[in-house]
Each structure stands twice: as structure tokens, then as C-alpha cells.
Amino acid sequence: MKDRILNSQEFKSLVRSKNTISLILTVAQLFIYFGFILLLAYNKEFLGQKIYGPVTVGIPVGIGVIILTWLLTGIYVAWSNKKYDQKVSEIREKLVGGE
Amino acid sequence: MQTVLGQPTLTGITFFLLFVFATLYITYWAAKRTKTTTEFYAAGRSITGFQNGLALAGDYMSAASFLGIAGLVALKGYDGLIYAVGFLVGWPIVTFLIAEPLRNLGKYTFADVVAYRLKQRPIRTAAATGALITVLFYLIAQMVGAGSLIKLLFGLPYEIAVIIVGCLMIAYVLFGGMLATTWVQIIKAILLLGGSTILVFLILLSFGFNYIELFSTVTKNYGDKIVQPGGLITNPFDAVSLGIALMFGTAGLPHILMRFYTVPDAKEARKSVFYATGFIGYFYILTFTIGFGAAALVGQELIMKIDKGGNMAAPLLAEALGGEIFLGFLSAVAFATILAVVAGLTLAGASAVSHDLYVGVVKRGRADEKQEVKAAKIATLCLGLLAIILGIVFKGQNVAFMVGLAFSIAASANFPALLMSIFWRKFTTQGALWSIYTGLTLSVILIVLSPTVWVEILKNSQAIFPLKNPAIVSFFASFAVGILVSLLTQEKEAEAKFESEKIRSYIGVGAE
Numbered sequence: 001m002k003d004r005i006l007n008s009q010e011f012k013s014l015v016r017s018k019n020t021i022s023l024i025l026t027v028a029q030l031f032i033y034f035g036f037i038l039l040l041a042y043n044k045e046f047l048g049q050k051i052y053g054p055v056t057v058g059i060p061v062g063i064g065v066i067i068l069t070w071l072l073t074g075i076y077v078a079w080s081n082k083k084y085d086q087k088v089s090e091i092r093e094k095l096v097g098g099e
Numbered sequence: 100m101q102t103v104l105g106q107p108t109l110t111g112i113t114f115f116l117l118f119v120f121a122t123l124y125i126t127y128w129a130a131k132r133t134k135t136t137t138e139f140y141a142a143g144r145s146i147t148g149f150q151n152g153l154a155l156a157g158d159y160m161s162a163a164s165f166l167g168i169a170g171l172v173a174l175k176g177y178d179g180l181i182y183a184v185g186f187l188v189g190w191p192i193v194t195f196l197i198a199e200p201l202r203n204l205g206k207y208t209f210a211d212v213v214a215y216r217l218k219q220r221p222i223r224t225a226a227a228t229g230a231l232i233t234v235l236f237y238l239i240a241q242m243v244g245a246g247s248l249i250k251l252l253f254g255l256p257y258e259i260a261v262i263i264v265g266c267l268m269i270a271y272v273l274f275g276g277m278l279a280t281t282w283v284q285i286i287k288a289i290l291l292l293g294g295s296t297i298l299v300f301l302i303l304l305s306f307g308f309n310y311i312e313l314f315s316t317v318t319k320n321y322g323d324k325i326v327q328p329g330g331l332i333t334n335p336f337d338a339v340s341l342g343i344a345l346m347f348g349t350a351g352l353p354h355i356l357m358r359f360y361t362v363p364d365a366k367e368a369r370k371s372v373f374y375a376t377g378f379i380g381y382f383y384i385l386t387f388t389i390g391f392g393a394a395a396l397v398g399q400e401l402i403m404k405i406d407k408g409g410n411m412a413a414p415l416l417a418e419a420l421g422g423e424i425f426l427g428f429l430s431a432v433a434f435a436t437i438l439a440v441v442a443g444l445t446l447a448g449a450s451a452v453s454h455d456l457y458v459g460v461v462k463r464g465r466a467d468e469k470q471e472v473k474a475a476k477i478a479t480l481c482l483g484l485l486a487i488i489l490g491i492v493f494k495g496q497n498v499a500f501m502v503g504l505a506f507s508i509a510a511s512a513n514f515p516a517l518l519m520s521i522f523w524r525k526f527t528t529q530g531a532l533w534s535i536y537t538g539l540t541l542s543v544i545l546i547v548l549s550p551t552v553w554v555e556i557l558k559n560s561q562a563i564f565p566l567k568n569p570a571i572v573s574f575f576a577s578f579a580v581g582i583l584v585s586l587l588t589q590e591k592e593a594e595a596k597f598e599s600e601k602i603r604s605y606i607g608v609g610a611e
Contacts, residue, residue: 005606006598015605022195029195030346033188037342040181040328041335048327054314056326062180063387066380069187073194077373080199085366088606096608 110427129275139276152374157284170409172390176325189349216596227455229512234448242490265487287439302392344570348506351513354447511538511573534581545569
């Protein structure tokens with residue numbers, strides 16, 4: 001049974017798609033956070049500019065990092081709940097014998 | 100402004116006792132349902148994704164982040180937000196890379212996953228050491244914080260506060276195991292999120308629900324500097340190093356990882372991180388507002404008069420806006436916050452001792468349910484007492500560096516081994532051992548030589564290692580050494596097991 005699962009196209013594409021999504025989102029998260037940190041280190045003036053009354057650029061950017069962080073996990077969970085779980089149950093039914 | 104902060108008030112004590120009785124009753128209820136190892140370590144895997152999301156948030160949002168970050172924002176403004184963001188950004192890493200495989204491959208601890216296809220005894224020893232040291236540093240920081248915060252809030256002597264916290268946390272974990280701990284964390288998360296939401300509502304109420312007015316007031320009183328990035332990030336290497344520790348450390352904290360075993364399957368584990376990230380993010384946005392609210396409505400002068408570090412900004416604001424009753428409520432919430440975190444830490448530390456070291460290493464995996472639960476309870480008691488003693492020993496010491504150190508060890512000893520054992524076929528026992536011990540020793544040695552310890556605590560004039568957090572070195576070194584040693588030492592057996600591990604990791608066949 002093991003070999004049948006491992007050699008099946010379905011399982012291979014499942015692993016590939018999941019790893020791709022995880023990798024892309026991880027890189028996106030690293031980019032967002034370390035981008036923010038490096039912006040702070042190298043261009044404080046930009047973040048300190050006022051855009052609306054007393055509100056500086058840094059405030060929506062900082063809050064934005066928090067919201068984006070949450071959105072990225074949301075994208076991952078939505079994809080997994082919809083696509084990934086469906087593929088898993090297909091594989092289970094076809095190859096494991098519908099445990 | 101007159102304040103009753105630091106005196107035991109009737110409302111404060113009432114809320115406090117209410118919380119203590121409620122949680123002890125839950126512990127009594129949970130104790131009847133906590134007999135087997137799965138029940139003790141993992142609440143019988145009966146927690147739903149949503150509940151676990153709240154409990155994860157309750158496990159993670161410490162009093163230091165509630166009172167500390169609000170205070171930091173009140174005194175330093177924008178820099179407090181930068182600090183808060185760092186504590187959130189690790190959660191996606193947990194979601195994308197760790198939560199599901201961890202749930203599918205392990206049983207009770209993250210060492211289960213690292214040891215899955217490698218040699219049990221040496222790996223469990225190493226992983227449990229990493230877990231235990233992470234937990235201990237985090238726990239000392241929390242206990243010392245607990246003692247001083249409760250003293251400021253209720254006027255209780257430091258030692259008494261530490262002993263009360265210690266005894267309650269031992270009671271929850273010893274009798275109620277993971278089930279009681281989970282519900283303490285859920286209640287605390289609801290109280291903390293609810294209390295902060297009310298506080299923010301009251302702030303906005305006094306500014307006519309005009310958020311911009313709040314910023315106008317603080318900039319009018321304290322200048323534009325308060326809404327601009329200040330001195331927190333000056334050296335980019337320092338900032339990136341701390342960022343690495345926070346980001347990957349979150350994915351290596353034993354008490355957080357352990358929570359994923361309390362849900363029935365990987366799908367619930369994944370959902371729970373999404374909820375947790377939402378709750379924690381929302382909480383930090385509230386905290387940011389509370390900090391500015393305190394600066395505007397209480398004033399920096401009074402906040403610093405009560406506590407130089409600003410820790411009392413949120414309670415003072417609560418009193419200014421909601422009177423003695425709201426202050427009493429919020430103080431009890433802060434107390435609940437401390438308890439939920441230390442209980443989670445104690446349980447994680449105790450499982451490393453009983454499940455990994457005692458059963459896995461000493462008994463070579465051959466112990467029955469009864470023996471293991473007994474070992475876990477003895478470990479809980481010992482660790483709890485140790486936490487009380489260390490909390491008292493470190494009274495008045497500067498322990499702020501310990502949280503950074505705990506995150507650095509989690510990021511460089513626990514996380515790399517966990518990640519490579521899940522994703523890399525050629526990872527070997529020797530590779531894992533070298534990776535864990537490299538991350539661990541480098542973190543500890545470099546932090547001693549860093550400005551935070553070498554200069555601030557040991558009073559030398561110049562630091563030998565220039566950065567405040569060692570993670571930028573220890574994290575990459577741990578990966579490099581782990582990869583290099585694995586390539587030099589082939590382990591055919593482990594490679595062969597990787598395939599069956601993959602089936603279990605990706606589709607959950609055979610998961611417990």
C-alpha cells in the first residue's frame with residue numbers, strides 16, 4: 001500500500017502543491033517582516049513622514065504588517081481547507097481504502 | 100490624578116478571588132477527566148480548533164506583552180509597535196511549515212517528531228534539553244515579572260506573589276493536566292481580549308470616536324517624535340538578529356508546539372493557528388491604542404512616577420477611564436494572564452522531563468500509562484517548586500534578556516532540528532545532535548558576551564559580541580552544522596523511513 005501511495009501521481013502532486021504553497025507564503029512573510037525591519041533601519045525619515053494630520057506613514061505600515069500576517073495565514077488555511085483536504089480524502093479513498 | 104494602584108482594593112480582591120475559585124473549580128472538574136497520558140499531556144485530543152486558537156493566544160500573550168508593550172508605546176510611542184509586530188510574525192511560519200506535520204507525526208512533544216526516524220535516546224536527550232532550557236529561561240522571566248507586577252498592582256510583597264502564582268500553577272497542571280491548563284488559557288484569553296476591547300472603547304469614547312484626535316493629542320503633548328520610529332532600531336544587524344529570534348523562535352517554543360496535540364487532527368491544528376494569529380494581531384493593535392491612550396489621558400509623567408519601565412500605563416488608564424472597579428478587573432486580568440502562561444510553560448517542561456527523558460531515555464520507551472502519568476506529575480511538582488525558588492532568587496535582577504535568550508534558543512536549537520527532520524530526507528541522528536547542541540551553546544555563550552549581559556549585567560565596558568541577540572549567528576550556524584554533519588554521516592535506516600513518514604505527515608495516515 002505504501003508504495004502505491006508514494007508512487008501515485010496524486011500523492012506526488014499533493015506533496016508538490018503543498019510544499020510550493022508553504023514555500024511561497026513563507027518567503028512572502030519573510031519579505032514583509034524583514035522588509036519592514038530594514039526600512040526602519042535604513043529609511044526612518046520615510047516612515048516618519050506625515051500623511052494625514054498627525055498620522056505618519058509608519059502607522060498604517062506597522063498595522064499593515066499585522067494585518068498582512070493574518071491574511072497570509074488566512075490564505076493558507078483557506079487553500080488547505082478547500083483544495084488540500086479534498087485531495088487528501090481522494091487519495092485516502094482510492095489508495096488507503098477509505099479509512 | 101489620585102490612584103489606588105498598589106493598594107489592595109475590595110473590587111480588585113473580589114475579581115481576583117472569583118478568577119481563582121473559577122479556575123480551581125475547573126481544575127477539580129478536569130482532574131476527574133485526567134487519568135491517561137493522552138489526557139494529561141493532550142487533554143484527550145478533545146479541544147476544537149477555535150478553542151485551541153484561544154488557548155494558543157492565552158499561552159502566548161504574556162503579562163509582559165500586555166503591560167510591557169502598552170507601557171513601551173506610552174513612553175516611546177511608535178517603537179512599541181515595532182516591538183509588538185515582532186511577536187506576531189512567527190505565527191505564519193508555525194502555520195505554513197510546522198503545525199500540521201507536527202500534529203500528524205508526534206504524540207505529545209516536539210521531540211517525538213525529531214526522534215520519529217532517528218535514534219530515540221540521543222535525540223530525545225538533546226531535544227528535551229533544548230526544550231527544558233527554553234522553558235526555564237522563559238519561566239524565570241515570567242516569575243520575576245509576576246512578582247514585581249503583582250506587587251505594583253495589589254501591593255502584595257514580591258515573595259508572596261511568586262509563591263501564590265507558583266502554587267496555583269502547580270495545582271492547575273498537577274491535578275488538571277492539559278485540560279485544566281487549556282481552560283485557564285481560554286478564560287484568560289477571553290478576559291484579556293474583552294478587557295482590552297472595553298479599554299479601547301473607553302479611549303475612543305473620550306475622543307468622540309475620532310482616532311485621529313488621539314494622535315493629535317499625543318503629538319501636541321509630546322511632539323512628533325512619538326509617532327515616528329525612534330531609537331529601537333539603529334543597527335540593522337541587531338534588528339535582523341532579534342527578528343530571526345522572534346520569528347523562528349515562536350515556531351520552536353515547546354509550550355506552543357505542545358498545544359497542537361490537544362486537537363483531534365491536522366485540519367483542526369491548522370485552523371487553530373489561524374484563529375490564534377487573528378486574536379494575537381487584534382490584541383497588539385489594541386495594545387498600541389491603549390499605549391497612546393495612556394500617554395494622552397494619564398500622561399507620561401505619572402506613568403513613570405509609578406513605574407519607570409511604564410508597566411502600569413494600562414492599569415492607570417483603566418482607573419482613569421473606568422474607576423476603581425475597572426482597575427480591579429484589569430489587575431485581575433493581568434494576574435490571570437501571568438498564570439495561564441506559567442501553567443503552559445510548566446506543563447511543557449514537565450513533559451520534556453517525563454515523556455522524553457524519563458520514559459524515552461531512561462525507560463527506553465517501556466513504561467506503562469500509570470508510571471508515565473506519575474512521572475509527569477512528579478516532574479510538574481519539581482519544576483513548579485524550582486520556578487518558585489528561581490523566581491525568588493532572581494528578585495530585583497535584570498532578567499529582560501532571558502526572554503530574548505529563550506526565543507534565540509527556540510529558534511536555533513529547537514526549530515532547525517524540527518524543520519529538517521520533517522522536510523529533509525538525508526537528515527541524520529548525528530546531524531540533529533550537532534545542530535541542536537550548536538544552536539544551544541552558541542545562543543548561551545553569545546548572549547553572555549553580548550551587550551545585554553556582558554555590559555549591562557557584568558558591568559564590563561565593552562561587549563565581546565556586538566549584537567544584543569545572538570540568533571543571526573546561532574540560527575544559521577545550527578542549520579549549517581546540521582546539514583554538514585548529516586551529509587558526512589549517512590543513515591540508511593532514517594532515509595528509508597522518510598517515505599513512510601511522508602505519508603503520515605501529508606495525509607495523516609497512522610497519526611495519533
